[in-house]
Amino acid sequence: MENFVVSARKYRPSNFKSVVGQGHITTTLKNAIKNNHLAQAFLFCGPRGVGKTTCARILAKTINCEHRTADFEACNQCDSCQAFNNNASFNVHELDAASNNSVDDIRNLVEQVRYAPQQGQYKVYIIDEVHMLSTAAFNAFLKTLEEPPKYAIFILATTEKHKIIPTILSRCQIFDFNRIQVNDICEHLKYIAGEEKIEAEEEALRLIATKADGALRDALSIFDLIVTFSAGNKLTYQETISNLHILDYDYYFKVVESLLAGSISNVLLLFDEILKKGFDGHNFIIGLSEHFRDLMVCKDPATVELIQVSDSAKERYLQQSQQANMSFLLSALSLCNQCDIQYKSSKNQRLHVELTLMKLAKLPHAISLAAVAQEETKKKA
Missing domain, CATH: 1.10.8.60 (Helicase, Ruva Protein; domain 3)
Incomplete structure (x- = not known):
């Protein structure tokens, strides 16, 4: 039976052009290779799962590639690339700072740096979760990081840049990775x-x-x-x-339809159905707030692109946004926000959400009465 390989490993990018959503990073790194402007130390920082370690490995492979392509990508054919792809490269060293964070671990690393590569141009040291190093380990690393041998390149990766001491930051070229769209x-x-x-x-x-x-x-x-x-x-x-276990957005469309019709009974029955399916009342009210926000965004053609849904769902949002006026949406957002804030402290959380839904169901009527009163005031004036 063939061993299963998870998609994150099976489809891990092998060159810069296959990296998803980090064009500003990959373009800069390729230009650095092209113009021979490689720094001695890089700091890759950003949220989890956005490609920091992947880009570090691609950079390590590309700078040691013997036959780089015309667009400065690794060829994946030469001995160096083959050794890297088979996890057998002697020029790339990875250190997990989460479990190797002492002064002795850094001293061992510094000792290794003294030896030039037997094959290839660079020795690359990738230190993952670098913020986990102790202060003493950071200090022991400073001199080597600032003035390494010309063949040594350090790539530090972290999810928490604020935990890295300023003296380390000042010695690195810092690359901020984005959340992927x-x-x-x-x-x-x-x-x-x-x-x-x-x-x-x-x-x-x-x-x-x-x-x-x-x-x-x-x-x-x-x-x-x-x-x-x-x-x-x-x-x-x-x-x-x-x-x-995500609540289908179809429920939110049904709830808003009932609210616009002023039907308290329909709204309460829908909420009861949602609770019976095992969904949390707090998550429901947060989701309803997001739904009102998306409807408000659809009111203006300039902001429609802010909702990231499929074309069929976007059409439904546009249709429902035409039925609800801006006063209703703003008031509904305010009521949902108050319900969200007070939910944890409420003794009867179900009743707390139901009261909010009752208020929302009476909003269209209250807004129309307010509009009539305003017209009457204008006529008298």
Whole structure:
């Protein structure tokens, strides 16, 4: 039986052009190689799962490649590239600072730096989770980091830049990695689904991309989970929301329809159905706030692009936003926000949400009465 390899490893980028959503980083690194402007120390910082260690490895492979391509990518054919791809390169050393964070560990590293590479131009030292080094270890590293041998390059990676002492920061070229956009993650998931011969609904992939919160590795882990759950070659939206236990946005459309119609009974019945399905009242009210925000964003054609949903869902948002006026949406957002803030301290949390829904159901009527009163005042004036 063939061993399963998770998508995050199987489809790990092997060159700069295959890195997702970090064009500003890859362009700068390629230009540094092209113009021979490589710094002696790099600091890659940003959220988890956005490609810091991957870019460090690609950079290490590319600068030692014997036959770089015309666009300054590694050839993946030469002895150096082959050794790197097989985890057998003597020129690339990776250190996990989370478990090797003492002065002695850094001293051993500094001792290794003294020896020139037997083959290739550079020895590259990748130190992951560098913020975990002790202050004494940082201080022991300072001199080597500032004036290493010409063949040594250090690449430090961290999710918490603020924990690194200023004397280290001042000796590195700092690269800030972005959270990856939902559209970029969705396109990458489509590519992987195609490679794996999996039929995937776009809404399901977009939901996974949204749930990942900008981390591609998280998105790939969720993708693998849903594919395993489906036990076939089809990945559907319904299976995705069922497995991730996410409330279908269809419920929010139904709730807002009932609110605009002023039907308290319908809203309370929908909320009861949501609770019976095992969803939390707090998560529901947060989701409803987000739904009102998306409807408000759809009121102006200039801001429609701010909602990152599929085209069919966007059409539904545009239709419902036309039915709700701006006064209703702003007031509804305010009420939902108050409910969210007070939820934890409420003794009867279900009743707390139900009261908010009752107020929301009476909002359209209250707004229309206020508009009539304003007109009457104008006439008298």
